[in-house]
Amino acid sequence: MTRNSHESVRLNQRIVAKKAGVSSATVSRVINGSPAVKEETAKHVRRILEELDFIPNPIATTLKYGRSKTYGVIIPDITNPFYPEFLRNFEEALVENDFELQLATTEASEPKLVNSVRRMIMRQVDGVVVMASEYETRAIEPLFNHRIPIVTVDRRRVEEGSSDVAIDFEDGYRKAVVHLRELGHERIGFIGGLIGIHTSEVRLDAFRQALEFSGLKYDPKFTRTGDYRVAGGDAAMRSLLKEARQPTAVVTVNDLSAFGVLRALHACGIQIPKQMSVIGWDGIQLANAVYPALTTVHVPARDLAQACIKALDHSKANIGRRGLQLSVRGSLVVRESTGTVPARNRS
Amino acid sequence: MTRNSHESVRLNQRIVAKKAGVSSATVSRVINGSPAVKEETAKHVRRILEELDFIPNPIATTLKYGRSKTYGVIIPDITNPFYPEFLRNFEEALVENDFELQLATTEASEPKLVNSVRRMIMRQVDGVVVMASEYETRAIEPLFNHRIPIVTVDRRRVEEGSSDVAIDFEDGYRKAVVHLRELGHERIGFIGGLIGIHTSEVRLDAFRQALEFSGLKYDPKFTRTGDYRVAGGDAAMRSLLKEARQPTAVVTVNDLSAFGVLRALHACGIQIPKQMSVIGWDGIQLANAVYPALTTVHVPARDLAQACIKALDHSKANIGRRGLQLSVRGSLVVRESTGTVPARNRS
DNA sequence: TCCGCGCATGTATTCGTATACAATTCAGCT
DNA sequence: AGCTGAATTGTATACGAATACATGCGCGGA
Numbered sequence: 001m002t003r004n005s006h007e008s009v010r011l012n013q014r015i016v017a018k019k020a021g022v023s024s025a026t027v028s029r030v031i032n033g034s035p036a037v038k039e040e041t042a043k044h045v046r047r048i049l050e051e052l053d054f055i056p057n058p059i060a061t062t063l064k065y066g067r068s069k070t071y072g073v074i075i076p077d078i079t080n081p082f083y084p085e086f087l088r089n090f091e092e093a094l095v096e097n098d099f100e101l102q103l104a105t106t107e108a109s110e111p112k113l114v115n116s117v118r119r120m121i122m123r124q125v126d127g128v129v130v131m132a133s134e135y136e137t138r139a140i141e142p143l144f145n146h147r148i149p150i151v152t153v154d155r156r157r158v159e160e161g162s163s164d165v166a167i168d169f170e171d172g173y174r175k176a177v178v179h180l181r182e183l184g185h186e187r188i189g190f191i192g193g194l195i196g197i198h199t200s201e202v203r204l205d206a207f208r209q210a211l212e213f214s215g216l217k218y219d220p221k222f223t224r225t226g227d228y229r230v231a232g233g234d235a236a237m238r239s240l241l242k243e244a245r246q247p248t249a250v251v252t253v254n255d256l257s258a259f260g261v262l263r264a265l266h267a268c269g270i271q272i273p274k275q276m277s278v279i280g281w282d283g284i285q286l287a288n289a290v291y292p293a294l295t296t297v298h299v300p301a302r303d304l305a306q307a308c309i310k311a312l313d314h315s316k317a318n319i320g321r322r323g324l325q326l327s328v329r330g331s332l333v334v335r336e337s338t339g340t341v342p343a344r345n346r347s
Numbered sequence: 348m349t350r351n352s353h354e355s356v357r358l359n360q361r362i363v364a365k366k367a368g369v370s371s372a373t374v375s376r377v378i379n380g381s382p383a384v385k386e387e388t389a390k391h392v393r394r395i396l397e398e399l400d401f402i403p404n405p406i407a408t409t410l411k412y413g414r415s416k417t418y419g420v421i422i423p424d425i426t427n428p429f430y431p432e433f434l435r436n437f438e439e440a441l442v443e444n445d446f447e448l449q450l451a452t453t454e455a456s457e458p459k460l461v462n463s464v465r466r467m468i469m470r471q472v473d474g475v476v477v478m479a480s481e482y483e484t485r486a487i488e489p490l491f492n493h494r495i496p497i498v499t500v501d502r503r504r505v506e507e508g509s510s511d512v513a514i515d516f517e518d519g520y521r522k523a524v525v526h527l528r529e530l531g532h533e534r535i536g537f538i539g540g541l542i543g544i545h546t547s548e549v550r551l552d553a554f555r556q557a558l559e560f561s562g563l564k565y566d567p568k569f570t571r572t573g574d575y576r577v578a579g580g581d582a583a584m585r586s587l588l589k590e591a592r593q594p595t596a597v598v599t600v601n602d603l604s605a606f607g608v609l610r611a612l613h614a615c616g617i618q619i620p621k622q623m624s625v626i627g628w629d630g631i632q633l634a635n636a637v638y639p640a641l642t643t644v645h646v647p648a649r650d651l652a653q654a655c656i657k658a659l660d661h662s663k664a665n666i667g668r669r670g671l672q673l674s675v676r677g678s679l680v681v682r683e684s685t686g687t688v689p690a691r692n693r694s
Numbered sequence: 695t696c697c698g699c700g701c702a703t704g705t706a707t708t709c710g711t712a713t714a715c716a717a718t719t720c721a722g723c724t
Numbered sequence: 725a726g727c728t729g730a731a732t733t734g735t736a737t738a739c740g741a742a743t744a745c746a747t748g749c750g751c752g753g754a
Contacts, residue, residue, distance in 0.1 A: 010413070012740055023704045028742060038702060053489070055468050059410045060740035064709040066357070068406075078435050079632065084425040091425075091452055100466065103450055105438055119447065121402050142400070230636045259636045266638045285426065289577045289606045291613045291638045359710055370734045375712060385732060407710035411739040 089305035149315030163311035163323025169206035184341035189247035233260025249277035273339030292336035436652035496662030510658035510670025516553035531688035536594035580607020596624035620686030639683035
C-alpha cells in the first residue's frame with residue numbers, strides 16, 4: 001500500500017508466480033477463475049495477488065487474442081445532451097461486464113468519421129455503435145473488412161456483420177400529433193433536421209405519416225429545416241413566424257431544436273402554450289428544466305443503450321451472419337409547452 | 348478496397364515487408380517517418396502500405412513500451428453539459444496529436460472512482476485528468492504508484508507526479524458580485540455545491556471573498572446547498588424563498604444549479620430579473636438557450652482542456668518531478684437574468 | 695508391486711511493434 | 725586496390741497474458 005517509488009519492472013503474473021512459488025500459468029488460471037486449480041493453491045495465490053496489489057494487463061491479451069473487451073461508440077456531437085445520457089447508460093452496462101468504452105466524435109465531418117473508424121480498428125474494439133447519422137457506407141467499410149461487429153442507429157438496414165436499432169419515430173410522432181389533435185390543433189408545424197442526412201428524412205416522413213394518421217394534411221409551408229441544435233431551431237421558428245398563415249403548434253426533430261423554438265418565441269413575445277404549443281423529441285433531462293417545461297417524446301437512453309449492447313453481443317457471437325434489427329420506442333411526456341389551441345384559431 | 352471475407356491472418360508489418368521485399372524494420376521506420384530510410388525505398392513501401400490499406404496496431408507498442416498514446420479523464424457526471432464541452436475540446440486536441448481519450452465516470456461514488464482508477468492503470472494510459480472532485484487522495488494513490496502523470500482540477504495542490512489546474516473562482520465571483528453591486532444589489536444569495544466536497548468549499552470561500560471585496564457582508568441565511576444539478580438548485584431556491592428577509596440576487600455554483608433556480612422562480616411566479624437576479628457559473632452553451640438567457644461566468648472549456656494537456660505533457664516529460672500549478676480564468680457574460688435591484692429594496 | 699488414469703501444475707509459445715545491434719553497401723580518398 | 729566511415733537495411737528480441745501441450749503426482753485395482 002505504500003508508494004514504491006523505485007519499482008523498475010512492472011508487476012506481472014510471472015513475478016506474482018515467483019512470489020507464490022507457482023508457475024505463471026497457475027496465476028493466470030486463478031485470476032480467470034479456472035476450476036482446474038486446487039482451492040488451497042488458489043487461496044494462497046489470491047493472497048499474494050492482494051498483497052502485491054496486482055493489476056492485470058489486458059493489453060497483452062488484446063495483442064495475443066485480438067479481443068480488447070472494448071466497444072466503440074461514434075457520435076456526431078457530444079454537446080447534444082442526448083448523447084451523454086446515452087453514453088452514461090452504455091458505459092454503465094459495459095463496466096458491469098468488464099468492458100471498456102472507446103469514444104469518438106465526428107462533428108458531422110466525413111474525414112473525422114473516417115478517422116474515427118480507423119482509430120476504432122487500431123484499438124481493436126470488439127464492436128462499434130455508429131450513431132453518426134451522416135455515415136456513408138463507404139466510411140464504415142473498413143469495419144466490415146476487419147470483421148468488427150457494427151450497430152447502426154436508425155439506419156434501418158441490416159446486413160452481414162451489422163445490426164441496426166431503429167428509433168420508432170412513426171410511433172412517437174403519432175403520439176405527439178394525437179396529443180395536439182386532442183387539444184384542437186390542426187395546423188402543426190415541423191422543425192426538421194439537416195438535409196441530406198438519412199435520419200432527417202426518416203423523421204420528416206414519420207411526422208407526415210403521423211399527420212395523415214390524425215386526418216391532417218401536410219403543408220410544406222409549416223415545415224422548416226434546422227440543424228439539431230438550438231440555433232437552428234431558433235432560426236427555423238423565426239422563419240416560420242414570418243408566414244402569413246401560421247401553425248398553432250410546432251413539433252421538432254429533437255429537444256435542442258425545441259429549445260431554440262422556445263427562445264425564438266420568447267424573443268418574439270409569443271406565449272407558450274397559450275399562443276403556440278411546442279413538442280420536442282428525445283426527452284433529455286433538461287427538457288424539464290426549461291421554461292416552460294417542454295412536452296416531448298422521451299426515448300429512453302437506457303433502452304437504446306441496452307439494445308445496442310444486445311446487438312453487439314449478438315454479432316460478436318455470430319460473426320459473419322446478418323445482424324439483428326431492433327427497435328426502440330419513446331413515450332410522450334406531457335408538460336407545460338402544449339395547451340389547447342388559441343380561441344381565434346378554433347375551427 | 349474490396350471486402351476480403353477470408354483473410355485469416357491480420358495484416359501486419361511483416362506481411363507488408365514481405366510484399367515490399369524489405370525487412371519489417373524498414374516498414375516500421377517508414378511508418379514512423381524515420382529519416383534513416385532512403386526516399387526511394389520509403390516511397391515504394393508507402394505504396395504497398397496504401398495498396399494493402401495497412402492499419403498499424405498500437406496495442407503491440409503499448410505492450411512493449413508501456414506507452415499507449417492515451418490520456419484518461421475521470422469525471423463525476425457526463426450529464427452535466429460542462430463536461431461534454433470540456434471533453435469535446437480535450438478530445439479534439441488529443442486526436443490532433445494522435446492520442447486517444449479514455450473516459451470514466453464516477454457519479455460521485457467512491458467505489459466507482461476506485462474502479463475508474465484501476466481501469467486507467469489496466470489500459471496503461473499515459474496520464475489522467477481527475478475532475479472527480481470527491482477524490483480522496485487514497486483513491487488515486489495507485490496512479491502515483493504506477494507513476495502515471497496526474498492532473499487534478501481545482502484541487503489546488505501539486506506534488507511529485509501530479510499537476511493541478513485551478514479554476515479561478517475568486518476572480519470569477521468577484522466579477523459577478525461587482526456586476527450585481529453595480530446594479531444596486533446588496534443582499535446576494537449563494538447556491539452552493541454538495542457539502543464535503545473540496546471544490547464546494549473553495550467556491551463558497553471565493554464567493555465570500557467576492558462579497559468582502561465589494562464591501563458586502565456574508566449572511567449564511569442567504570446561502571443554501573445544492574447538488575450541482577437542476578433539482579438541487581430548484582430546491583435550494585425554494586428554501587431560500589421561505590426566508591422572511593430575502594436576497595435580491597442569487598449566485599450559483601454552476602449553471603445547472605442556476606437552471607434549477609430559474610425553474611423555481613418561474614414556478615413561484617417571481618419575475619427575472621425584475622424581482623430576482625440570477626448568475627450562474629460555467630457558461631455552458633445552453634445558458635444562452637434558457638429563458639431568460641442566463642448571466643453567467645464563462646470558463647472556457649478550451650482553455651481548461653489545453654491547460655490539462657499542457658500539464659500532462661509536462662509531467663510525462665518530467666516524471667517523478669513536481670507538477671505544474673496552472674490556473675484558468677473565466678469571464679462574466681451578461682445576459683438577461685440580471686437587472687437592477689427592485690425599487691422597494693433600494694437602500 | 696506396478697500400471698494407468700485423472701487431477702494439478704508447469705513449460706513453451708504466440709500476438710505485432712520498435713529498436714538495439716549487426717551487417718552490408720557504397721562513395722570518396724589515398 | 726584498399727581503407728574508412730557514413731548511409732541503409734536486416735536480424736533478433738522483449739513486452740504480459742492465455743492456452744496447448746507436457747509433466748508429475750497420487751491413488752486404486754490387479
